[in-house]
Amino acid sequence: xxxxxxxxxxxxxxxxxxxxxxxxxxxxxxxxxxxxxxxxxxxxxxxxxxxxxxxxxxxxxxxxxxxxxxxxxxxxxxxxxxxxxxxxxxxxxxxxxxxxxxxxxxxxxxxxxxxxxxxxxxxxxxxxxxxxxxxxxxxxxxxxxxxxxxxxxxxxxxxxxxxxxxxxxxxxxxxxxxxxxxxxxxxxxxxxxxxxxxxxxxxxxxxxxxxxxxxxxxxxxxxxxxxxxxxxxxxxxxxxxxxxxxxxxxxxxxxxxxxxxxxxxxxxxxxxxxxxxxxxxxxxxxxxxxxxxxxxxxxxxxxxxxxxxxxxxxxxxxxxxxxxxxxxxxxxxxxxxxxxxxxxxxxxxxxxxxxxxxxxxxxxxxxxxxxxxxxxxxxxxxxxxxxxxxxxxxxxxxxxxxxxxxxxxxxxxxxxxxxxxxxxxxxxxxxxxxxxxxxxxxxxxxxxxxxxxxxxxxxxxxxxxxxxxxxxxxxxxxxxxxxxxxxxxxxxxxxxxxxxxxxxxxxxxxxxxxxxx
Amino acid sequence: xxxxxxxxxxxxxxxxxxxxxxxxxxxxxxxxxxxxxxxxxxxxxxxxxxxxxxxxxxxxxxxxxxxxxxxxxxxxxxxxxxxxxxxxxxxxxxxxxxxxxxxxxxxxxxxxxxxxxxxxxxxxxxxxxxxxxxxxxxxxxxxxxxxxxxxxxxxxxxxxxxxxxxxxxxxxxxxxxxxxxxxxxxxxxxxxxxxxxxxxxxxxxxxxxxxxxxxxxxxxxxxxxxxxxxxxxxxxxxxxxxxxxxxxxxxxxxxxxxxxxxxxxxxxxxxxxxxxxxxxxxxxxxxxxxxxxxxxxxxxxxxxxxxxxxxxxxxxxxxxxxxxxxxxxxxxxxxxxxxxxxxxxxxxxxxxxxxxxxxxxxxxxxxxxxxxxxxxxxxxxxxxxxxxxxxxxxxxxxxxxxxxxxxxxxxxxxxxxxxxxxxxxxxxxxxxxxxxxxxxxxxxxxxxxxxxxxxxxxx
Numbered sequence: 015x016x017x018x019x020x021x022x023x024x025x026x027x028x029x030x031x032x033x034x035x036x037x038x039x040x041x042x043x044x045x046x047x048x049x050x051x052x053x054x055x056x057x058x059x060x061x062x063x064x065x066x067x068x069x070x071x072x073x074x075x076x077x078x079x080x081x082x083x084x085x086x087x088x089x090x091x092x093x094x095x096x097x098x099x100x101x102x103x104x105x106x107x108x109x110x111x112x113x114x115x116x117x118x119x120x121x122x123x124x125x126x127x128x129x130x131x132x133x134x135x136x137x138x139x140x141x142x143x144x145x146x147x148x149x150x151x152x153x154x155x156x157x158x159x160x161x162x163x164x165x166x167x168x169x170x171x172x173x174x175x176x177x178x179x180x181x182x183x184x185x186x187x188x189x190x191x192x193x194x195x196x197x198x199x200x201x202x203x204x205x206x207x208x209x210x211x212x213x214x215x216x217x218x219x220x221x222x223x224x225x226x227x228x229x230x231x232x233x234x235x236x237x238x239x240x241x242x243x244x245x246x247x248x249x250x251x252x253x254x255x256x257x258x259x260x261x262x263x264x265x266x267x268x269x270x271x272x273x274x275x276x277x278x279x280x281x282x283x284x285x286x287x288x289x290x291x292x293x294x295x296x297x298x299x300x301x302x303x304x305x306x307x308x309x310x311x312x313x314x315x316x317x318x319x320x321x322x323x324x325x326x327x328x329x330x331x332x333x334x335x336x337x338x339x340x341x342x343x344x345x346x347x348x349x350x351x352x353x354x355x356x357x358x359x360x361x362x363x364x365x366x367x368x369x370x371x372x373x374x375x376x377x378x379x380x381x382x383x384x385x386x387x388x389x390x391x392x393x394x395x396x397x398x399x400x401x402x403x404x405x406x407x408x409x410x411x412x413x414x415x416x417x418x419x420x421x422x423x424x425x426x427x428x429x430x431x432x433x434x435x436x437x438x439x440x441x442x443x444x445x446x447x448x449x450x451x452x453x454x455x456x457x458x459x460x461x462x463x464x465x466x467x468x469x470x471x472x473x474x475x476x477x478x479x480x481x482x483x484x485x486x487x488x489x490x491x492x493x494x495x496x497x498x499x500x501x502x503x504x505x506x507x508x509x510x511x512x513x514x515x516x517x518x519x520x521x522x523x524x525x526x527x528x529x530x531x
Numbered sequence: 532x533x534x535x536x537x538x539x540x541x542x543x544x545x546x547x548x549x550x551x552x553x554x555x556x557x558x559x560x561x562x563x564x565x566x567x568x569x570x571x572x573x574x575x576x577x578x579x580x581x582x583x584x585x586x587x588x589x590x591x592x593x594x595x596x597x598x599x600x601x602x603x604x605x606x607x608x609x610x611x612x613x614x615x616x617x618x619x620x621x622x623x624x625x626x627x628x629x630x631x632x633x634x635x636x637x638x639x640x641x642x643x644x645x646x647x648x649x650x651x652x653x654x655x656x657x658x659x660x661x662x663x664x665x666x667x668x669x670x671x672x673x674x675x676x677x678x679x680x681x682x683x684x685x686x687x688x689x690x691x692x693x694x695x696x697x698x699x700x701x702x703x704x705x706x707x708x709x710x711x712x713x714x715x716x717x718x719x720x721x722x723x724x725x726x727x728x729x730x731x732x733x734x735x736x737x738x739x740x741x742x743x744x745x746x747x748x749x750x751x752x753x754x755x756x757x758x759x760x761x762x763x764x765x766x767x768x769x770x771x772x773x774x775x776x777x778x779x780x781x782x783x784x785x786x787x788x789x790x791x792x793x794x795x796x797x798x799x800x801x802x803x804x805x806x807x808x809x810x811x812x813x814x815x816x817x818x819x820x821x822x823x824x825x826x827x828x829x830x831x832x833x834x835x836x837x838x839x840x841x842x843x844x845x846x847x848x849x850x851x852x853x854x855x856x857x858x859x860x861x862x863x864x865x866x867x868x869x870x871x872x873x874x875x876x877x878x879x880x881x882x883x884x885x886x887x888x889x890x891x892x893x894x895x896x897x898x899x900x901x902x903x904x905x906x907x908x909x910x911x912x913x914x915x916x917x918x919x920x921x922x923x924x925x926x927x928x929x930x931x932x933x934x935x936x937x938x939x940x941x942x943x944x945x946x947x948x949x950x951x952x953x954x955x956x957x958x959x960x961x962x963x964x965x966x967x968x969x970x971x972x973x974x975x976x977x978x979x980x981x982x983x984x985x986x987x988x989x990x
Contacts, residue, residue, distance in 0.1 A: 529924075
């Protein structure tokens with residue numbers, strides 16, 4: 015701690031030497047530190063801290079000195095880690111598993127990923143390197159650039175409490191798109207890799223979660239890149255040795271489940287798989303779902319119990335739903351997040367969308383005669399929250415009204431289904447939904463979305479929060495228009511947001527954590 | 532004889548004026564800011580600043596003027612923001628202590644000196660180097676005798692008389708703007724690699740020198756303070772006692788457990804363990820190496836108080852005078868001010884929007900004064916303010932966020948504030964004040980605070 019104090023003292027000292035008159039050099043005019051990037055440190059879907067990755071010096075032509083500043087969830091500085099490394103590294107993500115932190119670095123020149131694990135004394139424990147070949151490198155970069163994940167979620171590296179970290183890496187082999195799953199131990203230098211059996215299909219994998227013994231991955235695969243038909247598989251991998259425990263199609267009779275989340279509450283030998291379901295050959299990327307499916311599975315991948323909440327039969331008890339599964343005024347529902355809370359209830363947060371004719375697009379095409387503009391647009395409507403009992407019965411459906419947004423696409427998308435357009439909208443962040451934060455022990459959660467409000471009292475952006483705690487749903491709103499020149503809101507520790515306010519006149523940036531009511 | 536008689540009359544009148552009536556803590560004569568005194572102070576510091584700048588000469592005149600301006604702005608802001616106390620009743624007492632020092636040391640430039648109380652919780656006093664000496668109420672309210680207060684003033688006076696502040700500024704400017712330092716900076720700026728490493732090394736060397744001088748300044752000021760004090764008739768042991776108080780400044784005056792689980796447990800709103808739960812990410816402290824220890828010691832501005840005490844002991848022994856006293860001006864006034872500053876600090880923290888600090892000190896004081904209506908009311912005021920600010924999403928402008936660097940008790944309170952939901956804050960304030968209603972009903976401000984808590988609770 016004293017060493018840290020010493021470091022801060024020297025920073026303070028550098029600040030002190032800022033005084034200076036024109037024409038003369040001061041230390042701070044020469045001293046320069048570049049912030050390369052910053053991000054959140056996630057543990058069990060909760061923000062536990064933030065990292066700030068600085069280039070603090072240039073050692074030689076190929077090497078830089080870096081300072082990795084770690085602050086806790088309350089923005090209190092915890093540690094500065096200094097190291098020298100190649101000038102070509104970037105820091106992608108960080109995760110915390112209760113006893114160590116992993117930082118995932120990407121080296122552009124070496125085409126390699128490095129998982130660097132640090133103990134809670136700030137010292138490096140282990141480092142694991144993974145070399146990507148040329149094709150995988152460009153595929154990995156493409157996936158990274160899409161970056162459709164929420165700021166409160168990791169995309170690449172996930173914590174296994176006290177044991178290590180699991181990473182799912184998108185890869186490309188020849189013309190095939192594939193993946194591998196890696197585990198990096200934090201208590202001893204040990205790693206394993208799971209490589210799927212080559213079956214000629216194009217596969218993408220998403221980590222869903224883990225219980226004490228297995229990691230669960232969803233694999234969506236199809237025969238060809240442009241193929242309309244895709245299938246979902248659930249893969250269970252033994253956390254100890256990386257061996258496959260099960261690999262099952264997410265097919266239950268005529269219902270196909272597209273898992274979005276697993277919940278490991280209760281019996282450690284079982285877990286819940288939650289996601290929208292489709293009947294027959296319908297596809298997640300092209301068609302509207304038929305409802306919400308919940309499976310209780312055991313560690314061998316066997317479905318112990320299943321429940322399907324149908325839009326047509328069940329949701330229609332609460333809201334007016336037509337035969338196509340469209341909710342009145344909302345349209346179709348895109349589900350952003352499904353989660354189970356400590357008390358066993360299941361919640362689904364979704365947002366309405368529908369395709370509508372674009373009057374200005376039609377007019378423009380008629381006027382110009384070029385037909386280069388799309389004649390339909392995607393209309394994003396209200397938020398919807400579903401609540402299911404611990405017995406998986408639909409208990410409530412509630413709409414949270416907001417102003418609609420419209421998104422225009424090119425002429426090509428006039429041919430796509432609204433559901434395919436919604437997938438595109440999600441990838442490009444066109445929905446108003448921001449993120450969901452789970453609280454400590456999953457006892458609470460907060461989902462946030464933005465809206466533009468035009469009323470007599472206020473005109474500007476608003477952040478809305480829907481929170482659950484003590485068995486009750488509450489709402490709150492934060493006006494994002496203030497005396498600051500610009501305001502940005504980021505997810506904070508559970509139940510809080512991080513507000514960044516920039517005051518242009520004073521050249522002042524105010525960063526503060528605020529609680530959601 | 533006549534002269535003597537009138538002097539006695541004057542002294543007894545003066546002492547009467549200084550003797551404050553015994554009061555209940557909740558009925559203190561709160562500080563009265565005096566605009567005329569404030570204007571006079573502002574005029575005095577401005578005139579001194581202008582004079583100091585006019586007298587500047589030499590190669591680095593411009594750079595020195597910049598720093599003098601910054602110093603002037605700091606003092607001006609403290610006076611304008613009413614950090615400094617202008618209440619004439621309180622200043623009269625402080626002036627009488629200063630007068631004792633000047634009376635014993637007639638050659639001192641009394642007209643250049645302004646000793647002021649500063650409403651600041653930090654256990655400290657400082658000499659700004661241009662004649663202003665700020666005596667923090669946070670230090671004064673921990674003292675036990677006038678002799679300790681007089682040592683504090685003498686120590687800061689010594690800094691002024693030895694010109695330590697200005698010498699440090701000149702030394703800084705002469706070093707940083709010297710041809711050799713500038714040449715070194717330019718050479719670092721032009722170097723392609725390891726620029727920052729070279730700069731840190733340069734800065735650390737510079738700081739070592741600077742801090743070494745600073746520690747030497749403290750030792751010199753201690754010695755001179757005893758010299759200034761020795762003819763005042765005050766007990767020189769006050770110097771050692773004062774340093775011992777500074778040595779324990781990390782400990783709060785009313786240091787005691789907050790007992791949050793007992794204090795905020797009501798049948799209508801039982802205390803919930805999750806309110807004080809904390810599972811923040813923590814790093815363990817590293818084993819300190821010998822090099823770290825040397826670095827930390829070399830960067831200290833002040834020598835350790837224990838070292839200062841040992842150094843002063845023989846010096847004081849040689850100068851101790853028989854009949855020296857702990858109190859000369861007024862023991863009663865001293866004690867009343869010590870007590871009043873406990874409360875003034877709370878009021879000041881609340882006004883300065885430092886609500887979590889105010890609540891913390893209030894709860895600690897309640898352990899010593901469990902039936903004080905002011906303290907119960909202040910607890911309610913803080914909780915109501917926390918409710919209002921949280922509702923408006925601006926709470927963290929008014930409270931600190933938890934950090935392990937804080938006192939453990941304070942940190943637990945900060946976790947409580949962070950973990951409470953809006954409705955729970957309203958419930959805590961309401962039930963807390965309801966519990967105190969019988970004992971506080973006669974205290975006028977209690978009613979409106981309780982009314983506000985009721986409104987929040989029933990909302």
